[in-house]
Amino acid sequence: MTFGKFVRSVRDKRFKEDRSFSVRQVAQRIGVEPSYLSKIERDQVAPPSEATIRRLAGELGEDADLLLAMAGKISSDLRNIITQRPQLFAELLRQLKDAPDHTIQSVAREIRDGDW
Amino acid sequence: MTFGKFVRSVRDKRFKEDRSFSVRQVAQRIGVEPSYLSKIERDQVAPPSEATIRRLAGELGEDADLLLAMAGKISSDLRNIITQRPQLFAELLRQLKDAPDHTIQSVAREIRDGDW
DNA sequence: TGTCATGTGTACTACATAGTACACGATTTC
DNA sequence: GAAATCGTGTACTATGTAGTACACATGACA
Numbered sequence: 001m002t003f004g005k006f007v008r009s010v011r012d013k014r015f016k017e018d019r020s021f022s023v024r025q026v027a028q029r030i031g032v033e034p035s036y037l038s039k040i041e042r043d044q045v046a047p048p049s050e051a052t053i054r055r056l057a058g059e060l061g062e063d064a065d066l067l068l069a070m071a072g073k074i075s076s077d078l079r080n081i082i083t084q085r086p087q088l089f090a091e092l093l094r095q096l097k098d099a100p101d102h103t104i105q106s107v108a109r110e111i112r113d114g115d116w
Numbered sequence: 117m118t119f120g121k122f123v124r125s126v127r128d129k130r131f132k133e134d135r136s137f138s139v140r141q142v143a144q145r146i147g148v149e150p151s152y153l154s155k156i157e158r159d160q161v162a163p164p165s166e167a168t169i170r171r172l173a174g175e176l177g178e179d180a181d182l183l184l185a186m187a188g189k190i191s192s193d194l195r196n197i198i199t200q201r202p203q204l205f206a207e208l209l210r211q212l213k214d215a216p217d218h219t220i221q222s223v224a225r226e227i228r229d230g231d232w
Numbered sequence: 233t234g235t236c237a238t239g240t241g242t243a244c245t246a247c248a249t250a251g252t253a254c255a256c257g258a259t260t261t262c
Numbered sequence: 263g264a265a266a267t268c269g270t271g272t273a274c275t276a277t278g279t280a281g282t283a284c285a286c287a288t289g290a291c292a
Binding site: 032033035036045046048049052 | 278279280281282283284
Binding site for chain 2: 063065066068069072073074075077078079081082083084085086087088089090091092093094095096097099101103104105106107108111112116
């Protein structure tokens with residue numbers, strides 16, 4: 001599923017129950033031209049900037065990290081975390097590349113619970 | 117330390133013992149114009165592309181992830197790892213943001229040793 | 233049946249990215 | 263002291279990013 005198709009499918013769903021989720025009105029609320037949002041949803045142009053993706057995610061009630069990932073981007077706060085200690089995080093991420101989801105989850109949970 | 121100053125300091129050190137580490141010769145080996153490398157080293161232009169940074173790191177014997185981080189970039193393979201499972205890795209990284217180095221290291225080691 | 237909102241096509245723009253090409257004066261080397 | 267090598271200044275370019283502005287045809291609806 002491309003970025004555009006996903007956004008369109010989500011907005012369409014919202015639109016069915018709330019007429020304020022038209023291309024025009026959503027575009028206005030997130031601060032872009034309707035024709036631009038239309039092109040984005042049909043993958044006629046590349047996904048928008050991180051800031052615009054965030055506003056779109058907020059408006060549609062979707063996870064910003066997920067939308068950013070679909071756009072091939074990484075949240076700038078995550079980039080900052082990594083660039084602070086690049087070698088450490090590079091090694092960790094490469095180790096976790098093929099780890100099952102539950103492994104990553106339990107590592108995160110154990111860190112959060114302070115078991116380290 | 118900026119990207120440019122760091123590159124210059126490393127290349128200068130190599131140059132002292134090996135005359136083939138001049139701006140001109142390094143530039144030629146990594147496939148860019150000498151004037152461009154000169155500008156990079158004096159921070160007169162933004163750091164080069166990921167591909168060029170990788171060639172430069174290889175040539176200078178420095179860690180590519182470190183040089184990329186100094187350029188404010190993230191290795192594309194790491195970006196791929198994250199965008200495959202954005203929510204999972206986003207949570208993990210935010211948990212690890214303020215963790216001490218040894219915590220991140222021991223997590224990586226335990227994953228590698230299969231203790232999960 | 234006229235008006236109103238809808239989605240979209242076309243044309244254009246400003247700024248960033250990632251460099252090249254070439255000339256110049258200074259320094260080194262033979 | 264001529265030739266080669268050095269670093270750098272200036273000018274230019276192609277492509278990508280992130281959009282705007284406006285017109286148009288279509289369909290809803292009152």
